[in-house]
Amino acid sequence: xxxxxxxxxxxxxxxxxxxxxxxxxxxxxxxxxxxxxxxxxxxxxxxxxxxxxxxxxxxxxxxxxxxxxxxxxxxxxxxxxxxxxxxxxxxxxxxxxxxxxxxxxxxxxxxxxxxxxxxxxxxxxxxxxxxxxxxxxxxxxxxxxxxxxxxxxxxxxxxxxxxxxxxxxxxxxxxxxxxxxxxxxxxxxxxxxxxxxxxxxxxxxxxxxxxxxxxxxxxxxxxxxxxxxxxxxxxxxxxxxxxxxxxxxxxxxxxxxxxxxxxxxxxxxxxxxxxxxxxxxxxxxxxxxxxxxxxxxxxxxxxxxxxxxxxxxxxxxxxxxxxxxxxxxxxxxxxxxxxxxxxxxxxxxxxxxx
Amino acid sequence: xxxxxxxxxxxxxxxxxxxxxxxxxxxxxxxxxxxxxxxxxxxxxxxxxxxxxxxxxxxxxxxxxxxxxxxxxxxxxxxxxxxxxxxxxxxxxxxxxxxxxxxxxxxxxxxxxxxxxxxxxxxxxxxxxxxxxxxxxxxxxxxxxxxxxxxxxxxxxxxxxxxxxxxxxxxxxxxxxxxxxxxxxxxxxxxxxxxxxxxxxxxxxxxxxxxxxxxxxxxxxxxxxxxxxxxxxxxxxxxxxxxxxxxxxxxxxxxxxxxxxxxxxxxxxxxxxxxxxxxxxxxxxxxxxxxxxxxxxxxxxxxxxxxxxxxxxxxxxxxxxxxxxxxxxxxxxxxxxxxxxxxxxxxxxxxxxx
DNA sequence: GCGTTCTCTGAAAGCGCTTTCTGCTACCGT
DNA sequence: ACGGTAGCAGAAAGCGCTTTCAGAGAACGC
Numbered sequence: 001x002x003x004x005x006x007x008x009x010x011x012x013x014x015x016x017x018x019x020x021x022x023x024x025x026x027x028x029x030x031x032x033x034x035x036x037x038x039x040x041x042x043x044x045x046x047x048x049x050x051x052x053x054x055x056x057x058x059x060x061x062x063x064x065x066x067x068x069x070x071x072x073x074x075x076x077x078x079x080x081x082x083x084x085x086x087x088x089x090x091x092x093x094x095x096x097x098x099x100x101x102x103x104x105x106x107x108x109x110x111x112x113x114x115x116x117x118x119x120x121x122x123x124x125x126x127x128x129x130x131x132x133x134x135x136x137x138x139x140x141x142x143x144x145x146x147x148x149x150x151x152x153x154x155x156x157x158x159x160x161x162x163x164x165x166x167x168x169x170x171x172x173x174x175x176x177x178x179x180x181x182x183x184x185x186x187x188x189x190x191x192x193x194x195x196x197x198x199x200x201x202x203x204x205x206x207x208x209x210x211x212x213x214x215x216x217x218x219x220x221x222x223x224x225x226x227x228x229x230x231x232x233x234x235x236x237x238x239x240x241x242x243x244x245x246x247x248x249x250x251x252x253x254x255x256x257x258x259x260x261x262x263x264x265x266x267x268x269x270x271x272x273x274x275x276x277x278x279x280x281x282x283x284x285x286x287x288x289x290x291x292x293x294x295x296x297x298x299x300x301x302x303x304x305x306x307x308x309x310x311x312x313x314x315x316x317x318x319x320x321x322x323x324x325x326x327x328x329x330x331x332x333x334x335x336x337x338x339x340x341x342x343x344x345x346x347x348x349x350x351x352x353x354x
Numbered sequence: 355x356x357x358x359x360x361x362x363x364x365x366x367x368x369x370x371x372x373x374x375x376x377x378x379x380x381x382x383x384x385x386x387x388x389x390x391x392x393x394x395x396x397x398x399x400x401x402x403x404x405x406x407x408x409x410x411x412x413x414x415x416x417x418x419x420x421x422x423x424x425x426x427x428x429x430x431x432x433x434x435x436x437x438x439x440x441x442x443x444x445x446x447x448x449x450x451x452x453x454x455x456x457x458x459x460x461x462x463x464x465x466x467x468x469x470x471x472x473x474x475x476x477x478x479x480x481x482x483x484x485x486x487x488x489x490x491x492x493x494x495x496x497x498x499x500x501x502x503x504x505x506x507x508x509x510x511x512x513x514x515x516x517x518x519x520x521x522x523x524x525x526x527x528x529x530x531x532x533x534x535x536x537x538x539x540x541x542x543x544x545x546x547x548x549x550x551x552x553x554x555x556x557x558x559x560x561x562x563x564x565x566x567x568x569x570x571x572x573x574x575x576x577x578x579x580x581x582x583x584x585x586x587x588x589x590x591x592x593x594x595x596x597x598x599x600x601x602x603x604x605x606x607x608x609x610x611x612x613x614x615x616x617x618x619x620x621x622x623x624x625x626x627x628x629x630x631x632x633x634x635x636x637x638x639x640x641x642x643x644x645x646x647x648x649x650x651x652x653x654x655x656x657x658x659x660x661x662x663x664x665x666x667x668x669x670x671x672x673x674x675x676x677x678x679x680x681x682x683x684x685x686x687x688x689x690x691x692x693x694x695x696x697x698x699x700x701x702x703x704x705x706x707x708x
Numbered sequence: 709g710c711g712t713t714c715t716c717t718g719a720a721a722g723c724g725c726t727t728t729c730t731g732c733t734a735c736c737g738t
Numbered sequence: 739a740c741g742g743t744a745g746c747a748g749a750a751a752g753c754g755c756t757t758t759c760a761g762a763g764a765a766c767g768c
Contacts (some may be wrong), residue, residue, distance in 0.1 A: 058509035063481040064421040065724035084447035093438035155412035303657035419754035
């Protein structure tokens with residue numbers, strides 16, 4: 001308590017080491033370590049001295065030294081496109097929550113959709129000996145990229161690292177949490193058909209993303225099954241962002257808005273689209289119905305509230321985290337997450353049924 | 355290329371070490387290290403051999419060993435209340451972007467507003483020898499908490515760690531990025547007064563948060579200056595969340611909505627409030643004007659778009675990061691971030707001026 | 709041509725921990 | 739009272755790297 005520690009070992013610069021603690025407690029290094037880790041019984045008085053010394057010196061173990069000695073770290077890596085995207089933010093919340101329960105620290109990386117950056121981050125996380133690497137969000141359909149990812153991931157896995165992906169194709173043979181994008185989009189299509197719509201448009205992100213392939217494919221197939229076409233000029237491609245959605249909707253209007261129902265492949269795009277429609281005086285759902293995908297939290301609060309396909313985002317984050325931590329023996333598990341169509345006020349029957 | 359490496363050192367379990375690389379390249383450990391770090395000139399042929407060996411073995415340096423040997427890590431810690439809150443998400447984006455530029459990894463922790471958890475995370479980050487610890491978001495006005503935080507932070511700083519905080523009181527003597535909450539709220543109040551409002555209500559978060567103290571104080575003071583009272587029963591306290599805002603607005607209605615203008619202390623609360631008003635048929639801005647604070651990206655897309663005090667969130671994240679990395683010599687810098695009142699359609703002149 | 713300076717390589721000493729392994733003391737049964 | 743066995747403390751060997759510190763050639767000047 002009233003202990004002066006000015007001028008002790010390393011007034012400036014240095015961190016207190018276990019050695020310092022041991023010295024002060026007048027025990028060996030080994031004993032100090034054992035007390036602090038509870039590895040073995042230690043005589044009560046020594047134990048007390050060590051604890052006292054540690055607290056007086058405000059000792060904090062060096063996690064790097066521990067990781068080195070134990071050959072295992074206390075952190076996991078999370079790679080996503082952009083933390084500030086509500087979709088990822090919700091997932092990240094689930095991941096961090098689950099990580100906290102395991103006493104793990106989350107190392108977060110945003111790639112801003114740059115494949116090269118993604119590879120870099122995997123390398124960094126590998127260097128950090130992260131217990132697991134979590135890849136969140138649509139991958140790229142790109143051979144070269146897959147190869148360089150593999151070049152990082154394979155040795156990592158071979159060395160005992162765990163990889164889990166969320167919402168990616170299984171080009172990488174790893175544990176996977178996979179929302180049923182195709183089925184969800186198809187279900188949405190059927191719902192919209194049932195409302196009476198026959199003229200559709202789609203606002204999509206880059207076609208190279210696996211998510212786009214699945215959602216667009218599922219949607220289109222379901223329409224085709226009902227004999228309803230999806231004309232190419234009614235598919236507008238932009239980035240998977242709010243502004244992308246805005247731009248896509250604007251472009252759609254410019255091309256002549258023939259559709260009575262617009263499907264934005266993500267809620268984030270739908271938000272932008274909704275604003276664009278409002279700006280251009282296109283009433284939703286009066287003139288067009290609008291639907292999204294993901295059910296990010298905010299879309300309830302839009303006007304009109306958005307019809308979408310709900311995914312349990314936070315839970316998905318927890319599951320991918322837990323999947324990565326599960327028994328490494330049984331590999332390559334795939335958990336499929338069904339989406340649920342949530343009808344809200346942004347969709348309605350078309351005014352003039354075609 | 356065509357190199358078979360089956361059965362090499364550690365087919366399973368082990369990571370490739372620098373030793374392995376050196377052995378394969380038939381050079382010493384030291385030389386391998388020098389090549390990989392570019393520390394010193396190394397004869398061209400040796401260099402080539404090392405590089406080849408490293409790539410063939412898919413070598414990834416052990417960051418823990420590096421950190422230990424170099425006595426410095428490559429990571430910074432970011433502590434916030436909740437990543438999925440758009441306010442923090444935007445800031446986190448700025449932080450991660452800035453960190454990427456410095457080649458640093460961000461370790462992310464969400465406290466979910468639990469002070470104890472916050473202290474725990476600081477301890478973990480300290481153990482990780484994070485280059486800097488960033489504390490984002492309102493602190494607690496609580497002596498005991500301040501003490502335990504100090505107990506972690508002080509030794510960390512003494513040992514050379516850098517701490518920077520964003521949007522907290524300076525009870526901790528560290529670098530600070532401080533939005534001008536008081537001034538911003540006051541400016542907002544004056545703007546609303548100028549619109550003709552005389553009856554105000556406030557939707558606030560927990561009074562123990564410093565942000566609440568400042569924003570509420572600034573708002574109230576500015577009203578007082580104009581001789582306008584802010585009755586206690588028109589201040590509703592809830593959590594700083596969307597649902598908190600919803601609940602607060604609902605409670606306000608229950609108490610009898612005497613105000614013509616409601617100030618929600620954060621945009622996130624305002625979002626909830628807006629939905630509550632809509633649900634209860636209270637027209638915004640027809641019956642009440644509504645204003646928030648922060649200017650998180652989504653509020654442009656609300657209906658009506660929200661009047662608020664804009665803060666450059668992403669930039670704030672970058673600045674707090676850079677502040678933490680700046681020359682440690684000149685300590686305790688404070689960067690003040692002015693807020694700018696942004697008038698949007700959620701506010702209007704009161705219908706029946708009092 | 710020989711001492712001197714340069715340049716580059718390798719051996720070895722840590723960084724701060726964990727974890728054998730060894731050895732001591734104390735206690736047990738008989 | 740004595741050998742045997744726990745129980746517990748300390749010495750020391752790593753974990754995988756960086757970085758002195760020496761030393762060995764090579765290049766240089768005079």
